[in-house]
Amino acid sequence: MEEVISVKDLCKLYGTKKAVNNLSFSVKKGEIFGIIGPNGAGKTTTIEIMEGLRKKNSGEVSVLGLNPEKDGKELNSRIGVQFQATSIQKKMKVKEALSLFSAIYNKKSSSDHMLKLLGLEEKMDTYFDDLSGGQKQQLTLALATLHQPEIVFLDEPSMGLDPHARREMWNIIRALRDEGTTIVVTTHYMEEAEKLCDRVAMIYNGELRALDEPARLVEDVSAHYVSFRSPDFPLDQLHALPGIIKVEQDEEVDAYKIYTENLQETSYHLFKNAQEGSYHISDFKFERGTLDDLFVHYLEGGQTA
Numbered sequence: 001m002e003e004v005i006s007v008k009d010l011c012k013l014y015g016t017k018k019a020v021n022n023l024s025f026s027v028k029k030g031e032i033f034g035i036i037g038p039n040g041a042g043k044t045t046t047i048e049i050m051e052g053l054r055k056k057n058s059g060e061v062s063v064l065g066l067n068p069e070k071d072g073k074e075l076n077s078r079i080g081v082q083f084q085a086t087s088i089q090k091k092m093k094v095k096e097a098l099s100l101f102s103a104i105y106n107k108k109s110s111s112d113h114m115l116k117l118l119g120l121e122e123k124m125d126t127y128f129d130d131l132s133g134g135q136k137q138q139l140t141l142a143l144a145t146l147h148q149p150e151i152v153f154l155d156e157p158s159m160g161l162d163p164h165a166r167r168e169m170w171n172i173i174r175a176l177r178d179e180g181t182t183i184v185v186t187t188h189y190m191e192e193a194e195k196l197c198d199r200v201a202m203i204y205n206g207e208l209r210a211l212d213e214p215a216r217l218v219e220d221v222s223a224h225y226v227s228f229r230s231p232d233f234p235l236d237q238l239h240a241l242p243g244i245i246k247v248e249q250d251e252e253v254d255a256y257k258i259y260t261e262n263l264q265e266t267s268y269h270l271f272k273n274a275q276e277g278s279y280h281i282s283d284f285k286f287e288r289g290t291l292d293d294l295f296v297h298y299l300e301g302g303q304t305a
């Protein structure tokens with residue numbers, strides 16, 4: 001698939017602090033590419049360098065074949081950047097914001113389709129301040145995409161939204177992707193990365209820790225486990241089960257999570273031991289790992305991609 005963004009050995013220093021450290025990745029045309037990581041990982045710095053809003057110290061960044069530091073004018077007409085809702089005046093009506101941004105982009109508004117998609121048509125005369133949190137985010141997304149950009153950059157697009165509004169936002173972003181737009185999105189919600197993104201780059205301390213499709217990342221660390229409750233299963237026997245990687249215990253509720261290389265074999269021996277020792281097991285479940293588990297795994301392990 002065609003590559004629309006290439007980042008190679010990117011470094012950014014603030015004073016002596018390395019906010020981005022030798023970061024390399026590429027983004028393919030038409031994908032939703034997530035940049036994930038905890039607070040302070042370097043997500044915003046990275047996205048702002050790609051947008052041409054911040055200067056790098058070293059490395060190479062190419063966006064649509066352009067250099068964001070030198071080709072800002074052409075780049076701005078081909079990319080969309082979602083501004084923070086706080087940058088819009090409270091007493092500006094939806095239609096005024098739309099016509100202002102249309103004028104900035106020098107395009108007769110091609111917004112009808114987008115407004116329909118966003119359900120903002122009935123809100124044209126509403127003041128920005130009177131929109132709900134979800135509608136405000138939707139409007140900033142509409143403003144970022146008025147000029148039908150080839151790539152849209154979204155920095156924490158569902159920050160502060162309730163689960164319903166967040167899902168609506170995901171649907172809109174997916175619809176944009178399905179129309180051929182490439183989306184680069186930062187998030188620290190692992191669920192968002194897992195459900196929304198086609199591929200994710202996980203960064204920590206400015207360094208790349210993992211890069212792949214979310215499902216493959218989760219597969220790779222074999223972050224699979226079984227959970228159950230037992231008031232009397234001996235802990236030393238749990239640790240001795242074949243294939244066991246890690247045992248987590250919540251003593252207050254007699255709950256266990258056991259991580260294993262082989263779910264089936266470990267579970268077989270768990271039940272066999274329970275039968276032989278007359279131990280009691282309830283609420284047994286096979287669980288699939290999530291990006292949250294992966295996150296902890298990488299941060300604890302400190303592996304690099």
Ligand SMILES: Nc1ncnc2c1ncn2[C@@H]1O[C@H](COP(=O)(O)OP(=O)(O)OP(=O)(O)O)[C@@H](O)[C@H]1O
Nearest residue numbers: 014017019037038039040041042043044045046188
């Ligand atoms: N203008 C600045 N001057 C000095 N340090 C900065 C500046 N901007 C960011 N930093 C620092 O650089 C590091 C990376 O910040 P950045 O905002 O890129 O991270 P982030 O992953 O987007 O974090 P968050 O999720 O909290 O927004 C942090 O340690 C931050 O404190």
